Amino acid sequence: MGRIGLVLLVSLTVGSALALLQGELPVRPGYLGVALMLVSATVARSHWRSLDAEAGPGSPERALWHGLATTALIAGHLVASLWLAGPGMALHSVAAHAMAVDTWTLVLGAILSFRIARDPEPRSDERDTLFAARATRGAYATLIAELCVAILVLGFGAELELPAFSQPLIAHVLIACLMIASIVRCAVQLALYGAARRALQATP
Amino acid sequence: MSGTPIANHLRRLRFEHGEMSQDSLARAAGITRQTIVALEGGHYAPSLELAMRLALVFGRRVDDVFYWREVPSSPSAK
Numbered sequence: 001m002g003r004i005g006l007v008l009l010v011s012l013t014v015g016s017a018l019a020l021l022q023g024e025l026p027v028r029p030g031y032l033g034v035a036l037m038l039v040s041a042t043v044a045r046s047h048w049r050s051l052d053a054e055a056g057p058g059s060p061e062r063a064l065w066h067g068l069a070t071t072a073l074i075a076g077h078l079v080a081s082l083w084l085a086g087p088g089m090a091l092h093s094v095a096a097h098a099m100a101v102d103t104w105t106l107v108l109g110a111i112l113s114f115r116i117a118r119d120p121e122p123r124s125d126e127r128d129t130l131f132a133a134r135a136t137r138g139a140y141a142t143l144i145a146e147l148c149v150a151i152l153v154l155g156f157g158a159e160l161e162l163p164a165f166s167q168p169l170i171a172h173v174l175i176a177c178l179m180i181a182s183i184v185r186c187a188v189q190l191a192l193y194g195a196a197r198r199a200l201q202a203t204p
Numbered sequence: 205m206s207g208t209p210i211a212n213h214l215r216r217l218r219f220e221h222g223e224m225s226q227d228s229l230a231r232a233a234g235i236t237r238q239t240i241v242a243l244e245g246g247h248y249a250p251s252l253e254l255a256m257r258l259a260l261v262f263g264r265r266v267d268d269v270f271y272w273r274e275v276p277s278s279p280s281a282k
Contacts, residue, residue, distance in 0.1 A: 056237045125235035126251055127242060200245045 004068070004190050008183065011069045015076025015106075019084060022098070030105030033077065034112070037070060041113035059119035060128045061193050066117045068186035070110035075179040078103060082172055087163040089172070096168065131196075135189035143181040150177065208249035212270045215244050217262045232261045 023047060025032060044065065048056050057065070078200035081099040082089065089096060150173070153162065165173075216223040224232075224242040233240075235254065242248035242259075250258065250270075259266045 058236050122232075123236050125239050126254055127239045127248055130238065196242060196247060199247050201240060203245045203247070 004187050004194070007065065007069050008072050008187065011072035012076035015073040015078075016080040018073075018102070019077045019080035019099075022102070028102060028105070029077070030102035030109075031079075032104045033073060033102070034109030037073070037106075037109040037113040038116065040069065041066065041116035044117050057193070058124070058128070059122040060124050060132070061190065062117060063114070063121050064186045064190050064193075066110075066114050068183060068190065070106075070113065071179055071182050071186065074103060074106045074110065075176060075183060077174065078105060078176050078179065081168060082176070085169070087164050087165045087169060089169040091168040131189050131192045134192060135185045137187035137189040139181040142184040143177065146177040146180060150174070207246050208274055209272055209276070211246055211273050212243060212248045212258075214240065214258065214269065217264070221262060229258075229261060232234065233257045 015033070018025075018033050022029045044062075047064065081095075081103075085093075085095050085099065097156075122126075154165075155171070157165070214229070218226070218229055226244070227237045230237045232241045233254070234257065239248065239250075243250060252266075255266050255270055257271045262269065
């Protein structure tokens with residue numbers, strides 16, 4: 001669980017920092033994010049290659065580590081960009097266009113880095129499907145909780161004296177909700193693999 | 205993942221079949237090496253289909269490969 005939390009925290013922090021420091025960076029935040037993703041994927045692949053066959057993660061686990069890191073980075077960037085844009089974010093504005101260009105650049109980086117980090121000989125079976133089903137239940141519960149909060153905020157926003165949210169902002173918040181549910185799915189499934197590994201190591 | 209009530213002879217059968225590696229067995233059965241590790245450690249009970257595929261690799265019947273740790277009482281015996 002420690003490694004999962006660490007990867008999540010670092011990815012969210014880097015993603016947020018890319019958005020918050022965009023005016024102070026020598027290059028576009030999206031390009032920097034892509035470079036970080038490619039370097040991280042290369043380092044992860046080298047690390048997994050150095051492990052012996054007994055200790056190395058399986059194909060789904062590799063994909064989950066990559067999904068956790070890249071989705072958290074993009075989500076961190078998105079949420080921080082929305083924070084900067086404010087509640088009245090307009091679709092055709094300089095800030096929204098910059099956010100869109102950087103976000104799609106990061107998505108491209110995630111796809112490219114997956115080609116580096118993935119198992120060259122992918123294999124999965126019913127045990128992976130079982131873990132995936134449990135993780136999907138966790139993601140579903142997260143999504144329902146997020147929608148309940150969104151319903152309350154949107155429904156009672158006027159009574160709570162919250163500022164009016166623009167439609168583009170609400171749309172992007174819903175995208176962030178989907179990304180958070182995806183992060184939870186990756187984290188839960190990785191936690192299940194970790195628990196299974198610890199149980200095996202504890203077996204005499 | 206706690207231990208399951210079903211154990212198996214996979215490790216012994218692998219050694220009887222030319223010291224077959226876990227990865228070789230996994231490839232022969234079309235599954236991952238991690239699942240073979242979990243099965244041999246008694247931390248995963250396979251589906252009937254997977255149990256039959258594993259038995260097929262060794263040319264055995266399913267109950268030659270898998271067995272109850274403790275036979276549960278049959279509902280009809282009550």
